[in-house]
Amino acid sequence: MKAFRFLKDKWFYISLIIMLLIVVAVFEITFSGLDRFTRHGTEFPVPDMVGLNYDEATELYKDEFTFILLDSIYVKDFPEGAVYQQNPKPGAMVKKGRNMYVIRTSIAPEIVNMPNLRNLSLRQAMVSLNIAGLKVDRLEFVEYFARNAVIEQKINGEVVDPKKDVVKGTAVTLVVGLGTGSKTTNIPDLVGTNINDVKYEINKASLNLGTEIFIDDGDPEHLFVSRMDPYYSQDAQVPLGSTVNVWYRSDENFDFNWYNHEKLRRDSIAEAWRLKRYSSDTIKYLLDSFNYILRNRSFSYDSLKRQKDKNIRFKDSKGEIIGLDYSEDNNFKNEDVDYKVDPSYFYDE
Numbered sequence: 001m002k003a004f005r006f007l008k009d010k011w012f013y014i015s016l017i018i019m020l021l022i023v024v025a026v027f028e029i030t031f032s033g034l035d036r037f038t039r040h041g042t043e044f045p046v047p048d049m050v051g052l053n054y055d056e057a058t059e060l061y062k063d064e065f066t067f068i069l070l071d072s073i074y075v076k077d078f079p080e081g082a083v084y085q086q087n088p089k090p091g092a093m094v095k096k097g098r099n100m101y102v103i104r105t106s107i108a109p110e111i112v113n114m115p116n117l118r119n120l121s122l123r124q125a126m127v128s129l130n131i132a133g134l135k136v137d138r139l140e141f142v143e144y145f146a147r148n149a150v151i152e153q154k155i156n157g158e159v160v161d162p163k164k165d166v167v168k169g170t171a172v173t174l175v176v177g178l179g180t181g182s183k184t185t186n187i188p189d190l191v192g193t194n195i196n197d198v199k200y201e202i203n204k205a206s207l208n209l210g211t212e213i214f215i216d217d218g219d220p221e222h223l224f225v226s227r228m229d230p231y232y233s234q235d236a237q238v239p240l241g242s243t244v245n246v247w248y249r250s251d252e253n254f255d256f257n258w259y260n261h262e263k264l265r266r267d268s269i270a271e272a273w274r275l276k277r278y279s280s281d282t283i284k285y286l287l288d289s290f291n292y293i294l295r296n297r298s299f300s301y302d303s304l305k306r307q308k309d310k311n312i313r314f315k316d317s318k319g320e321i322i323g324l325d326y327s328e329d330n331n332f333k334n335e336d337v338d339y340k341v342d343p344s345y346f347y348d349e
Contacts, residue, residue, distance in 0.1 A: 042096060043095055044095075045091055045092070046093075046100075049061070049083045050085070050086060053083075054081055063096075064096055065099070066097060066099050067102060068101050068102065069103075070102065073105060073110070074105065074108070074110045074168060075105045080105055081106075083103075083104055086101070109167040113132065113162075113165065113166075114160050114166050115128045116163070117150045118153070118162075119150065120149070120150050122204075125150045125153075125174055126200070126203060126204065134168070134171070134172050135172070136173075136174060137173045138208050139174050139207070139240075140174070141176050144177025146177045147178060147179025147180075148177065151175045151177060154173040155171075176206070176241075184237040184238060184239055185239075186205065186236065186237060187230055187231075188201050188205045188232070190202070190244070190246060191226060191227065191263075191294075193224060194221070195220050195224065198225060206241065207238070209246070210243030210245040210246075212246055213246070214248050216254075218250040222251050223250055223251075224248065224249060224250075225248060226248065226249035226254050226256075227246070228245065229245040230244065233287075253300065254299050262290075262293070266287065269286065270283055270286055273286065
């Protein structure tokens with residue numbers, strides 16, 4: 001067939017081989033060029049620049065990174081003009097020429113105007129301070145007819161007038177009214193609250209943050225309140241301006257999910273008993289016992305400690321641990337309820 005006569009021509013095969021060689025060469029040149037352009041296989045770990053002078057860091061690593069300065073902020077007790085935050089983080093694997101985003105500390109502190117907080121409510125004053133870049137130091141309560149109304153604002157014990165220049169981030173003491181009625185307030189339940197939110201929650205409740213105890217070290221994002229003093233109770237009342245001490249644990253060691261689960265069951269069972277019209281003494285005993293359990297369990301991920309936690313049940317009037325037999329306890333008898341309490345209520349993951 002004339003149509004396929006070219007298959008017998010040797011020049012056809014020579015041309016075909018030449019075309020294949022050209023295609024292979026094009027692919028080889030293209031991919032080798034991409035490797036050089038993308039620096040494939042040449043990743044290296046990002047060095048830790050935090051604390052280094054920004055100018056020195058950019059000079060030292062100018063061949064590895066393209067530096068982009070995002071912001072300059074004033075940070076007390078941190079070197080001036082130093083790298084404060086970096087992205088990518090230290091240790092990340094990157095290629096040469098990667099953008100390095102940096103926040104450095106300013107050489108001079110940023111100045112803001114003191115807002116006028118007088119006659120604002122405590123919560124309004126806290127919001128105003130936050131917007132201005134300031135924070136609450138302490139609450140001082142004095143005799144005044146309006147409860148939680150701000151009377152004065154102080155820095156280092158001295159009254160500061162509105163619109164005065166102050167360093168951004170300064171802690172401000174608020175002088176607040178006691179009011180004419182009750183001079184007590186409820187304690188917030190702080191267990192499970194992140195360290196970054198604790199002071200705000202305490203101040204919002206018209207209280208002051210006392211001693212902070214760190215049982216675990218670690219990143220603040222992992223630190224949560226595991227214990228507080230005074231202990232939380234629905235009915236507990238303390239004087240306005242009282243201090244609350246807190247203990248912090250890392251959520252890598254303390255099972256806050258389990259704790260919150262137990263706390264939710266406590267409240268659910270108590271509400272169910274209220275609907276069944278159980279006596280107030282019965283419900284109080286339930287709540288006191290559950291709170292005792294919450295305070296004394298380790299809430300550890302360790303299997304041996306979790307097994308030990310199962311033995312922590314109730315307490316009697318003397319604070320001693322007892323079992324689930326209430327027949328000899330005057331405050332909580334089996335006839336007070338129409339069913340026997342299931343032990344699994346008090347240990348369930």
